[in-house]
Amino acid sequence: MNIRKIKHEYKKGFSLEVENLEIPSNKIIGLVGENGAGKTTLMSILSGFMKANKVYEVETEKKDFTIGFIPSEIKIYDFLTVEEFVKLFVDFSSTEMSVDEIISLLEMEEKRKTSIDELSQGMQKKLTLIPIMTKKYDLIILDEPFNSIDVKYIYKLKQLLQNIKQRATILISSHILDTLVDLCDDFIVLDAGRVKDTFENTKTITDMEERIFEGSN
Ligand SMILES: Nc1ncnc2c1ncn2[C@@H]1O[C@H](COP(=O)(O)OP(=O)(O)OP(=O)(O)O)[C@@H](O)[C@H]1O
Structure with a gap:
């Protein structure tokens, strides 16, 4: 994907202006700032969730380029049980996975009859990630995917994303830098609505910290 130009202005003054930014295929890219x-x-x-109100010029590799977006906070139907929620997803999406397979992948067998509003925050977060585990996209965009999930599941999610990378590009925003340094191939640094820097991950946290925060207050 190539972002030729995106420009968006909010009423209260903030503007986003990104130009000539290449999002390379089959890579995991950390979006930090x-x-x-x-x-x-x-x-x-x-992801198409919001429309740029000034300029939107983006090129994709093919016409039917698919994008999956998982926002940082999604309000899910918390009156349903885990099983009912997963069934609803299976019924209304093109996944070939069964309800049992998905629940097992989430390691939530013991909670299948539990109402979502009785789950911990992290368990609810896991449910929001179902689309990326079960469907194929060309680009997956994850906003703060590691928030509130436990270390074991972060480990599993990292493995899953490394597998998905073989067939998709993944753009992840997070403030958990060591997880990103472990996972990402490249970084994009945003500062006040502009791309401040783009670089390859050297996998050394101090290196990356200096590169990302240098010049910041
Ligand atoms: N709906 C909105 N109306 C007006 N301004 C907004 C709106 N949404 C976001 N902003 C402003 O746009 C700027 C960028 O916000 P954005 O949420 O994109 O930042 P972010 O990098 O994701 O931040 P964070 O790391 O805190 O999640 C902020 O100054 C924010 O106040």
């Missing part, structure tokens, strides 16, 4: 840098705005626009 301070609070309010514009990560969610960029991800929402790229």
